[in-house]
Amino acid sequence: MASKPRTLYEKIWDAHVVETRDDGTALIYIDRHLVHEVTSPQAFEALRMNGRKVRRPELTLAVPDHNLPTTPRLDADGNRLPIADPMSAQQLAALERNAPDFGIRYINATAREQGIVHVVGPEQGFSLPGATIVCGDSHTACHGGIGALAFGIGTSEVEHVLATQTLLLKRSKTMEVRVEGELGIGVSAKDLILHIIGQIGAAGGTGYVIEYRGPVFGAMSVEERLTVCNMSIEGGARAGLIAPDETVFSYLKGRPYAPKGKDWDAALAWWRTLKTDEGAQFDKSVVIDASAVEPTVTWGTSPEDVVAIGGTVPSPESFADPSKQEAARKSLDYMGLEPGQKMQDIAVENIFIGSCTNSRIEDLRAAARVLEGRTKAPNVRWAIVVPGSGMVKAQAEEEGLDKVFTDAGFEWREPGCSACLGMNPDKVPAGERCASTSNRNFVGRQGPGARTHLLSPAMAAAAAVAGHLADVREFDS
Numbered sequence: 163m164a165s166k167p168r169t170l171y172e173k174i175w176d177a178h179v180v181e182t183r184d185d186g187t188a189l190i191y192i193d194r195h196l197v198h199e200v201t202s203p204q205a206f207e208a209l210r211m212n213g214r215k216v217r218r219p220e221l222t223l224a225v226p227d228h229n230l231p232t233t234p235r236l237d238a239d240g241n242r243l244p245i246a247d248p249m250s251a252q253q254l255a256a257l258e259r260n261a262p263d264f265g266i267r268y269i270n271a272t273a274r275e276q277g278i279v280h281v282v283g284p285e286q287g288f289s290l291p292g293a294t295i296v297c298g299d300s301h302t303a304c305h306g307g308i309g310a311l312a313f314g315i316g317t318s319e320v321e322h323v324l325a326t327q328t329l330l331l332k333r334s335k336t337m338e339v340r341v342e343g344e345l346g347i348g349v350s351a352k353d354l355i356l357h358i359i360g361q362i363g364a365a366g367g368t369g370y371v372i373e374y375r376g377p378v379f380g381a382m383s384v385e386e387r388l389t390v391c392n393m394s395i396e397g398g399a400r401a402g403l404i405a406p407d408e409t410v411f412s413y414l415k416g417r418p419y420a421p422k423g424k425d426w427d428a429a430l431a432w433w434r435t436l437k438t439d440e441g442a443q444f445d446k447s448v449v450i451d452a453s454a455v456e457p458t459v460t461w462g463t464s465p466e467d468v469v470a471i472g473g474t475v476p477s478p479e480s481f482a483d484p485s486k487q488e489a490a491r492k493s494l495d496y497m498g499l500e501p502g503q504k505m506q507d508i509a510v511e512n513i514f515i516g517s518c519t520n521s522r523i524e525d526l527r528a529a530a531r532v533l534e535g536r537t538k539a540p541n542v543r544w545a546i547v548v549p550g551s552g553m554v555k556a557q558a559e560e561e562g563l564d565k566v567f568t569d570a571g572f573e574w575r576e577p578g579c580s581a582c583l584g585m586n587p588d589k590v591p592a593g594e595r596c597a598s599t600s601n602r603n604f605v606g607r608q609g610p611g612a613r614t615h616l617l618s619p620a621m622a623a624a625a626a627v628a629g630h631l632a633d634v635r636e637f638d639s
C-alpha cells in the first residue's frame with residue numbers, strides 16, 4: 163500500500179523521532195546546534211555544576227556575534243582590543259572558555275569565518291537540508307532557507323541539547339504559504355516576506371511550521387530564501403522552510419562542513435526526497451499573489467505594520483479590531499507619525515544595512531547597485547554596512563563593494579549583529595529614525611526611543627540617497 167502523502171515538515175520530523183510519548187510529545191534527535199554568547203553561558207554553567215559533558219561536541223558550532231563591537235577588533239600590532247561593556251566582555255569570555263572546556267567547535271571573534279550565527283551556519287555548510295537545527299535564538303528559522311527544520315530554543319533547552327543531543331517537542335501544525343505568479347521588477351525577497359507577514363499578522367503563524375511554496379522560491383538564490391525563512395518568527399511561526407533543490411545543493415557543495423565524497427552522494431540522495439508529496443494536507447493554507455507585492459516598508463512597531471512604499475501611514479480607525487486600533491495609536495505615537503502622511507515623505511537620519519536577515523553577499527550587491535556613483539543625503543547622519551560574516555566581508559571587498567559604500571558615505575564595519583538590536587555600541591539615538599534591513603521594529607529595538615523602518619537592502623540604499631524613505635524603482639541601477 164502506498165504510504166500516506168506527507169509534507170516536507172512531516173518527513174523531516176519523522177526522520178528524527180527517537181521516541182514518541184503518550185502525551186503527544188516526541189523526543190527528537192538534533193543534528194546541528196549553533197551557539198552564541200548571549201544564551202549559552204548558563205547552559206554551560208549548569209552542565210559544569212552537574213558534572214555533565216556535551217554528548218556530541220562535533221555537532222555544536224559556537225560563534226560570538228551579538229555583543230561584539232563592529233569596530234576593528236585588533237590593534238596595529240595584531241593584539242585583541244578590549245571590549246568596553248563589562249557584560250559583553252563577560253559573555254564573550256565565557257563562550258571563549260566554554261568552547262574548549264566542552265570540546266565544541268568554535269570560531270573566535272577575530273577569525274575570518276566569524277559572523278552572525280545564522281549567516282555562518284549555511285556559509286560553512288554546517289546547516290544542511292533535512293537537518294534539525296537549533297540555537298538559543300529566535301531567528302534560527304533562517305536555516306529553513308536551505309531546507310532544514312530549524313527553530314529557536316530557550317537556555318534550558320540549550321543545556322538539554324548539549325547534554326543529550328535531543329529535545330522533547332510537540333509536533334507543530336503545518337501551514338502552507340503558497341505564492342503564485344512572479345515578483346515585479348525591484349521587488350525583493352525582503353519585500354515579499356514583509357508583505358506575507360502583513361497578510362498573516364505577527365501572530366498568524368503561531369503553532370505552525372510554515373512551508374513557503376511556489377515558483378518564486380525555486381527561482382530565488384539561497385541568500386534570498388534565507389531572508390524569507392529568517393522572518394518566519396516575525397509571523398509567529400515556530401519555523402519556516404523551503405524545499406531544497408539543486409540551487410541549494412550546488413551552494414553547499416564543497417563548503418567546509420558539508421559532507422564529502424560518498425557521504426555527499428548519500429546525503430544528496432536523501433535531500434532529493436525532501437519535498438511535500440502530492441496530496442499531502444496542510445492544516446492551513448494561505449495564498450499570496452506575487453504580482454501584488456510592492457517594495458514594502460514598516461510604519462509601526464510590529465513587523466506586521468507594513469505598507470507599500472507608495473502608500474501612506476494608516477489611521478488607527480482603519481483597523482477593525484479595537485486592540486489593533488489601540489496598538490496602532492501607540493505605535494504612531496512612538497514612531498512620531500501622523501495618519502495620512504506619505505511614507506515617501508518620512509525623513510531618515512540613520513541607515514543600517516546588516517543583520518541575519520540581509521547581510522549576505524547578495525544583499526550587499528543589491529544595495530551597492532543603487533549606491534554606485536551616488537552619495538547619502540546630507541540629513542543622513544549615520545549610515546553603516548555590517549557584513550554578516552568575515553567571509554561576506556572579504557567577498558564584498560574583492561568585488562570592490564566596500565569602496566562603493568564608503569564613497570557613498572557609509573561606514574564599512576566588522577561582522578556582527580550590530581544595530582539590529584541594542585546589545586552592542588551600534589545604537590540609533592532616541593527620537594531618530596533608521597531605515598533598517600533587520601527584522602524587528604519593536605519599541606527600543608535599535609536603542610531606547612529609536613524608530614525603526616524595516617525594508618530591503620536596495621530600499622535602504624535608496625533611502626540613504628534620498629534622505630527619506632523612497633521607491634527604489636525610481637532609481638536607475
Ligand SMILES: CC(C)[C@H](C(=O)O)[C@@H](O)C(=O)O
Pocket residue numbers: 200201228298299300301314583
Ligand atoms: C539575543 C537573542 C536571544 C535574540 C533572539 O532570540 O532572537 C536576538 O538574536 C534577537 O534577534 O532578538
Ligand code: SF4
Pocket residue numbers: 227228278280299301517518519578579582583600601
Ligand atoms: S542579527 Fe539581529 S535578529 Fe539576527 S541573531 Fe543577531 S540580533 Fe538576532
